Amino acid sequence: MELRQLRYFLAVARERNFSRAAEILHIAQPPLSRQIQQLEDELGVLLIDRSNRPLDLTEAGRFFYEQAGQIIARIENMREQTRKIGLSRRERYVIGCVGSTLYGGIPDLVRRMRERWPDLDIEIREMMSTEQVTALKERRIDVGFGRVRFNDREIERLTLREERLVVAFPKGHPKSLSTEPIGLAELDGEPLVIYPSAPRPSFADEVLNMLSEQGISPGSVEEVREIQTALGIVAAGMSLCIIPTASQRQRPDDVCYRIIKDENATSPIIMSFRRDDAKGRIEEIKQLIREMYADNPPWLQLSNVQLDRA
Amino acid sequence: MELRQLRYFLAVARERNFSRAAEILHIAQPPLSRQIQQLEDELGVLLIDRSNRPLDLTEAGRFFYEQAGQIIARIENMREQTRKIGLSRRERYVIGCVGSTLYGGIPDLVRRMRERWPDLDIEIREMMSTEQVTALKERRIDVGFGRVRFNDREIERLTLREERLVVAFPKGHPKSLSTEPIGLAELDGEPLVIYPSAPRPSFADEVLNMLSEQGISPGSVEEVREIQTALGIVAAGMSLCIIPTASQRQRPDDVCYRIIKDENATSPIIMSFRRDDAKGRIEEIKQLIREMYADNPPWLQLSNVQLDRA
DNA sequence: CCATGATCATACCTTTTAGGTATAAAATTC
DNA sequence: GAATTTTATACCTAAAAGGTATGATCATGG
Numbered sequence: 001m002e003l004r005q006l007r008y009f010l011a012v013a014r015e016r017n018f019s020r021a022a023e024i025l026h027i028a029q030p031p032l033s034r035q036i037q038q039l040e041d042e043l044g045v046l047l048i049d050r051s052n053r054p055l056d057l058t059e060a061g062r063f064f065y066e067q068a069g070q071i072i073a074r075i076e077n078m079r080e081q082t083r084k085i086g087l088s089r090r091e092r093y094v095i096g097c098v099g100s101t102l103y104g105g106i107p108d109l110v111r112r113m114r115e116r117w118p119d120l121d122i123e124i125r126e127m128m129s130t131e132q133v134t135a136l137k138e139r140r141i142d143v144g145f146g147r148v149r150f151n152d153r154e155i156e157r158l159t160l161r162e163e164r165l166v167v168a169f170p171k172g173h174p175k176s177l178s179t180e181p182i183g184l185a186e187l188d189g190e191p192l193v194i195y196p197s198a199p200r201p202s203f204a205d206e207v208l209n210m211l212s213e214q215g216i217s218p219g220s221v222e223e224v225r226e227i228q229t230a231l232g233i234v235a236a237g238m239s240l241c242i243i244p245t246a247s248q249r250q251r252p253d254d255v256c257y258r259i260i261k262d263e264n265a266t267s268p269i270i271m272s273f274r275r276d277d278a279k280g281r282i283e284e285i286k287q288l289i290r291e292m293y294a295d296n297p298p299w300l301q302l303s304n305v306q307l308d309r310a
Numbered sequence: 311m312e313l314r315q316l317r318y319f320l321a322v323a324r325e326r327n328f329s330r331a332a333e334i335l336h337i338a339q340p341p342l343s344r345q346i347q348q349l350e351d352e353l354g355v356l357l358i359d360r361s362n363r364p365l366d367l368t369e370a371g372r373f374f375y376e377q378a379g380q381i382i383a384r385i386e387n388m389r390e391q392t393r394k395i396g397l398s399r400r401e402r403y404v405i406g407c408v409g410s411t412l413y414g415g416i417p418d419l420v421r422r423m424r425e426r427w428p429d430l431d432i433e434i435r436e437m438m439s440t441e442q443v444t445a446l447k448e449r450r451i452d453v454g455f456g457r458v459r460f461n462d463r464e465i466e467r468l469t470l471r472e473e474r475l476v477v478a479f480p481k482g483h484p485k486s487l488s489t490e491p492i493g494l495a496e497l498d499g500e501p502l503v504i505y506p507s508a509p510r511p512s513f514a515d516e517v518l519n520m521l522s523e524q525g526i527s528p529g530s531v532e533e534v535r536e537i538q539t540a541l542g543i544v545a546a547g548m549s550l551c552i553i554p555t556a557s558q559r560q561r562p563d564d565v566c567y568r569i570i571k572d573e574n575a576t577s578p579i580i581m582s583f584r585r586d587d588a589k590g591r592i593e594e595i596k597q598l599i600r601e602m603y604a605d606n607p608p609w610l611q612l613s614n615v616q617l618d619r620a
Numbered sequence: 621c622c623a624t625g626a627t628c629a630t631a632c633c634t635t636t637t638a639g640g641t642a643t644a645a646a647a648t649t650c
Numbered sequence: 651g652a653a654t655t656t657t658a659t660a661c662c663t664a665a666a667a668g669g670t671a672t673g674a675t676c677a678t679g680g
Contacts (some may be wrong), residue, residue, distance in 0.1 A: 002313050013448060044397075058396065059395050060395045062445075063395050067384075067388040071388065074380075074384070075311065075381065079311065082373055106542065108545075108564065124543065134375060139488055140321060140367060170421070236416075236420035237417075240419070250559075
């Protein structure tokens with residue numbers, strides 16, 4: 001599969017006519033026909049129903065069209081941003097963080113950093129934990145706040161906090177009537193929605209691993225991009241979801257939450273950085289975090305802080 | 311730019327060595343070198359710093375690496391899902407909706423639909439308004455709930471509600487101290503974060519258009535993927551954000567909101583469907599919405615309902 | 621219902637591009 | 651500073667994309 005094929009398909013889907021799409025793409029109609037056939041061969045499903053005019057998309061084609069459109073747009077955006085960055089002059093400091101840490105103290109930390117270093121171009125990069133290690137090694141980010149534990153000789157890791165997990169239920173679900181902590185075993189056979197679906201491994205995999213370690217098998221598993229979509233699906237009564245405690249204040253009208261009582265049902269907040277950097281700005285960031293700790297913000301609970309652990 | 315080049319670049323970035331990356335990719339080193347150079351030529355910026363070993367990524371390369379990795383993963387996911395859909399048998403009913411409508415009544419509606427049609431495979435597809443019209447025409451979705459008005463001969467559109475907009479401020483911002491409705495003019499010169507950045511046009515463009523129609527020029531404009539990232543950036547004190555009223559209950563500790571008093575500062579919730587379908591399941595969905603209306607849920611305010619308008 | 625026109629698929633050919641080999645240039649290591 | 655490793659360049663071959671001609675299929679109008 002190549003982007004050229006996605007572009008060709010999008011044109012055909014929009015025009016519902018190979019000949020017109022070919023004109024728009026400035027190629028002849030037969031190569032266009034062949035390229036789409038190659039794409040369909042590679043996928044193993046038909047994307048276009050050619051048995052009537054104008055052409056219709058199949059169910060798979062409808063899905064593929066939306067996805068391909070988003071990917072092409074994403075490519076354009078990536079190109080523009082890459083150029084912008086490549087031609088820029090200010091010093092950048094990139095913070096990689098898992099989406100759920102944006103609910104907690106990261107915005108506060110960023111405020112303090114900006115006060116401390118007004119000329120620094122700070123960027124927040126939403127990024128899964130697994131990506132952060134690689135990203136640090138390749139200097140694509142400068143510090144990371146994630147959820148998943150990794151070991152790597154070049155990367156130093158501090159656990160800031162162990163956060164408990166909760167189950168999100170639609171209002172009215174039989175198991176939502178109690179507010180007692182719930183055992184993971186009660187999720188056996190229940191439909192689950194997990195997030196984020198990409199990149200992997202992610203928090204989604206942490207959840208799946210946690211369940212499979214205890215031999216718990218959900219009824220079905222659906223993957224979505226982000227927590228909002230997940231909670232919308234929960235609210236619709238379609239699935240349950242496991243999320244960190246900090247994220248649970250959402251949708252109080254139609255979603256409710258129960259803490260999971262199992263010992264291992266926690267998710268750490270981990271700060272990662274290159275060992276090389278340990279004496280530089282990282283030391284000052286740690287100090288900023290200590291100051292936040294001294295201010296005792298809600299997300300930084302005393303019992304779990306391990307800031308200076310090796 | 312082709313996916314092959316993204317894959318080649320990712321391999322080089324990971325290995326920090328063209329020769330090893332070439333081995334992994336099962337090609338010779340010179341064509342790999344050329345492909346990366348072509349990519350850099352097309353972008354107009356260097357992605358790799360070749361002046362030392364092992365290789366480093368440039369700032370642009372660091373960004374490109376993260377983005378390319380996500381895109382490749384997204385492509386794999388799209389491939390899998392496309393196949394899954396192509397080989398499935400149940401009747402699908404796809405609801406396209408803008409993210410912010412998931413805060414409101416859509417989950418309730420989906421619950422009612424699932425009760426009404428237990429065998430229907432209902433999917434929620436997060437999709438911008440502009441996409442919904444095209445998606446309906448191409449039968450990629452079956453009904454849409456969006457925010458942006460479009461006119462199209464084949465698509466029928468009902469305005470369910472006009473929702474007011476609010477400005478999100480970081481706690482402590484001078485203009486956050488009042489809870490009075492705020493005029494758009496007060497945003498002149500303020501840094502703004504808008505969302506969603508893709509696909510366009512989107513709610514982000516609605517906001518930009520609203521401001522430019524009144525000659526209001528924000529200090530800077532940053533685009534992000536989703537509202538969570540936007541509110542995290544607001545909480546960090548970096549920008550302000552305009553969001554719909556229904557979305558404002560988030561982050562009460564570090565973000566506060568002021569209703570915008572300007573008359574045009576509203577965002578409609580619009581139900582769209584194919585005219586062809588008007589007599590089918592759409593009629594029953596309207597009835598379900600009326601029932602929701604009768605139950606008077608918070609998001610469906612009486613004064614703005616226009617359900618049976620032509 | 622059939623002829624005609626429009627549109628997609630197939631066969632064969634040409635052009636373009638990706639990839640391979642040889643080797644020069646540049647960086648690192650000893 | 652020499653030797654080794656790694657990347658870039660020149661030239662060539664192979665593979666793939668695209669073009670033309672035409673057959674097959676679908677829709678429309680008489």
